[in-house]
């Protein structure tokens with residue numbers, strides 16, 4: 001029997017640089033219009049976004065380095081920072097797990113009530129955070145539906161850590177799920193089916209196939225979810241009770257300081273939050289710049 | 302290693318849509334069967350049912366004597382090559398191929414060195430040595446196809462299922478891969494079912510061809526069988542071009558109008574019928590008996606052959622005729638053509 005041979009085809013390696021990332025516009029608009037548009041948007045960005053951010057840092061440093069250090073190391077501030085980190089450390093992983101589960105269910109299965117579930121996931125985005133907080137007070141507060149039962153059993157939710165966590169989870173839930181759903185839907189289930197026919201257990205399919213396939217979207221979602229979890233004000237303000245050193249998160253702490261005319265201290269703590277925002281932004285940009293092609297490719301498939 | 306596959310009276314519906322109707326098919330161990338049908342005829346659905354990725358509403362699939370409903374996906378030991386390859390894009394070629402082996406329960410899992418050895422052997426088998434470290438996105442379509450096949454073969458499957466394996470490739474590579482797959486099959490001897498909508502591919506490659514149409518199996522047979530003796534008008538038209546002549550059959554003769562055009566019909570089916578004649582089963586003749594007069598209207602080239610289109614009085618469509626000799630008639634020339642082979646189907 002003769003050996004079958006195949007023509008040796010040149011492999012077409014993915015050429016990342018071949019395609020221009022931003023198509024140059026050569027429309028009917030003249031250079032004047034172009035310049036005008038760019039100037040307007042730049043001016044707006046500078047005035048409304050960058051200037052406030054810079055002023056936060058300027059104000060924070062207005063009284064010098066020692067005052068700054070003092071403001072962010074005094075016990076109430078440290079307690080607020082720790083509480084914020086703790087709340088995020090619980091709320092974010094929770095939303096990651098539930099978000100993956102919800103995205104998985106929506107993307108890979110057909111069931112009645114699917115559209116309702118998709119709308120529900122968006123609910124926290126469409127509802128004012130204050131209302132989200134009030135709902136929990138209504139449910140778990142001393143005068144709430146479950147209040148007497150909780151009190152009888154010695155469980156504290158409102159004006160305590162559990163309330164903060166619940167409110168934060170509610171407000172930040174959509175971030176992970178919303179990043180994952182379109183990506184998973186676009187991917188379909190063929191990779192998973194292939195893995196199953198190759199004999200992989202459902203567990204292995206999830207960790208070896210599904211998760212790696214969406215890792216960038218997931219990372220993205222976690223980044224945004226975390227930024228919001230640490231920065232959330234409205235919902236948390238309602239359920240916190242603002243007990244200093246106990247239920248005061250960083251955003252709440254900033255507000256209290258500011259209301260007490262301790263502007264420099266307020267801006268010092270605020271500068272930490274602003275720093276977090278910048279780090280998030282930087283990571284996000286880095287991700288897009290470094291892995292932009294991979295992310296786009298993963299989403300295209 | 303190879304096992305017989307028996308498909309028994311399968312029904313499958315998606316909501317109100319009946320995707321498969323009472324499909325039965327026996328596949329011998331080591332046989333290469335092509336599932337042929339137009340898009341949407343249920344080929345993929347049937348393949349997924351054999352694999353266990355879809356559950357039948359009625360009927361069952363046997364591997365040897367085992368009812369597959371009692372087997373887990375892993376125990377079915379299916380080598381499935383998906384239509385768009387479904388290579389794991391976050392893994393290298395080597396990791397893709399090793400995936401099945403690494404997914405085995407610890408007790409049956411080969412050790413690292415053994416896996417590396419097998420991956421190498423498989424890459425050689427599919428003629429892609431030295432591509433271990435590439436990612437799927439760095440491969441050409443034909444290479445991806447062969448990696449997908451290597452990955453499926455790695456689990457030492459009992460049955461190999463290929464869904465339009467060459468569907469996304471260009472014509473030249475398709476032809477090369479055809480010969481290669483045929484050769485690979487004769488070496489490895491897996492019971493193989495492959496799906497295609499390309500009749501040429503099915504006829505050239507398969508031991509037997511099963512033709513699906515709107516969820517029903519129209520005919521199963523060897524390529525010669527189904528090509529020369531199509532069981533239904535659909536099979537006849539799907540397997541290749543054919544002229545359709547409305548005739549009346551009286552005794553053993555077919556009449557076009559009141560002119561006899563074909564004799565020696567064996568089926569006793571007097572009455573109106575459709576006569577299907579392939580372009581190469583028409584030839585120019587001089588003598589009059591059983592011939593059809595017409596005028597050459599058009600000359601075309603179809604690949605290797607040249608084709609004449611002949612207008613015949615009483616027929617709305619021109620007859621297509623493949624020219625076998627270099628001598629071609631002129632356009633406008635009056636000719637006589639004779640049918641050398643045809644299949645008749647009674648029409649109501």
Ligand SMILES: Nc1ncnc2c1ncn2[C@@H]1O[C@H](COP(=O)(O)OP(=O)(O)O)[C@@H](O)[C@H]1O
Pocket residue numbers: 315318320338339340341342343344345346347
């Ligand atoms: N999961 C599904 N849900 C609903 N309809 C489906 C599903 N899978 C296939 N079908 C329908 O079944 C028919 C056969 O599909 P398929 O087996 O993919 O055809 P083929 O592979 O021959 O092109 C198509 O009309 C398709 O729309």
Ligand SMILES: [Mg+2]
Pocket residue numbers: 344345346384
């Ligand atoms: Mg198909």
